[in-house]
Amino acid sequence: MNRTVYVNGDYLPEDQAKVSVFDRAFLMADGVYEVTSVLGGKLIDFPGHLARLQRSLDALEIGNPHSDDDWLAIHREMVARNDLEDGMIYLQVSRGNPGDRDFAYPPADTPPTVVLFTQSKPGLADSAQAKTGMKVVTIPDIRWGRRDIKTVQLLYPSMGKMMAKKAGADDAWMVEDELVTEGTSNNAYIVKGGKIITRGLSTDILHGITRAAVLRFAREAQMEVEERPFTVEEAQSADEAFITSASAFVMPVVEIDGRALGEGKPGPVATRLREIYLDESRKAAI
Ligand code: PMP
Numbered sequence: 001m002n003r004t005v006y007v008n009g010d011y012l013p014e015d016q017a018k019v020s021v022f023d024r025a026f027l028m029a030d031g032v033y034e035v036t037s038v039l040g041g042k043l044i045d046f047p048g049h050l051a052r053l054q055r056s057l058d059a060l061e062i063g064n065p066h067s068d069d070d071w072l073a074i075h076r077e078m079v080a081r082n083d084l085e086d087g088m089i090y091l092q093v094s095r096g097n098p099g100d101r102d103f104a105y106p107p108a109d110t111p112p113t114v115v116l117f118t119q120s121k122p123g124l125a126d127s128a129q130a131k132t133g134m135k136v137v138t139i140p141d142i143r144w145g146r147r148d149i150k151t152v153q154l155l156y157p158s159m160g161k162m163m164a165k166k167a168g169a170d171d172a173w174m175v176e177d178e179l180v181t182e183g184t185s186n187n188a189y190i191v192k193g194g195k196i197i198t199r200g201l202s203t204d205i206l207h208g209i210t211r212a213a214v215l216r217f218a219r220e221a222q223m224e225v226e227e228r229p230f231t232v233e234e235a236q237s238a239d240e241a242f243i244t245s246a247s248a249f250v251m252p253v254v255e256i257d258g259r260a261l262g263e264g265k266p267g268p269v270a271t272r273l274r275e276i277y278l279d280e281s282r283k284a285a286i
Helices: 024-028 046-059 068-081 155-166 209-220 232-236 268-284
Strands: 004-007 010-013 031-039 087-094 113-120 134-140 171-176 179-183 187-192 195-198 225-227 240-245 249-256
Touching: 004 068, 010 068, 024 087, 031 046, 031 268, 046 068, 046 087, 046 209, 068 087, 068 113, 134 155, 134 240, 155 171, 171 232, 187 232, 195 209, 209 225, 209 240, 209 249, 209 268, 232 249, 240 268, 249 268
Parallel strands: 134 171, 134 249, 195 225
Antiparallel strands: 004 010, 004 113, 031 087, 087 113, 171 179, 179 187, 187 195, 187 240, 240 249
């Protein structure tokens, strides 16, 4: 691949894009990120991603290096320079390079490291998996207590994905105190008697930007939404299940820990929500 990568103000060929070995993200996972989908060359749900970036940076006391207008301009430049039609833009901001390793934060005037890169996914919105649905297994949620901050410490989600693969599934749902928190890289939902049930917002889960939009569209379409945690057993006896994320949009789940939901096919609520989300967010794309 020969992508153009953004590093601290420069647009570089990917093999020349480099950060320091002393970067806090490398040494301490001291950084945050955002992922914005691109469909037809336009950014999906972009204001939401910028708002969450600010929230994550504030939680870690890292200064936001750019205004919203600058972030938009950089994202658009990345779309243009990479001829990105469908895919994702990853944006990473770390606490920067203090020049040495130390647990204490470096002085506040240490410039953050800013990296953006793209992943091209032609036909991102026409995924084959949306037609068949995905299988999930459950694993214990042993992540830290501030899952609402979108940090780059993705080791356990990555391990979870491997546990799922080894078990012949597509992804894992994490469980704490017998209640499902979320998927390795997505928010989790079940549908029972037409009602959409998903865990409420707290420090236990990432506040998904896709979640916020999907719940808004669901309520606008007069669907009933209940924000509360659910158990694995309740999920296995639900009529349907699905996940949401910026890159998967709304994706049906058809099996949980080897138990098929309903007829083992994507259900009508997940299918409808995927259509509504894709239609509405394409209209609002910038
Ligand atoms: N939860 C976790 C743990 C995630 O990593 C993600 C995706 N980054 C989500 C939920 C979904 O968030 P969003 O809809 O903003 O992509």
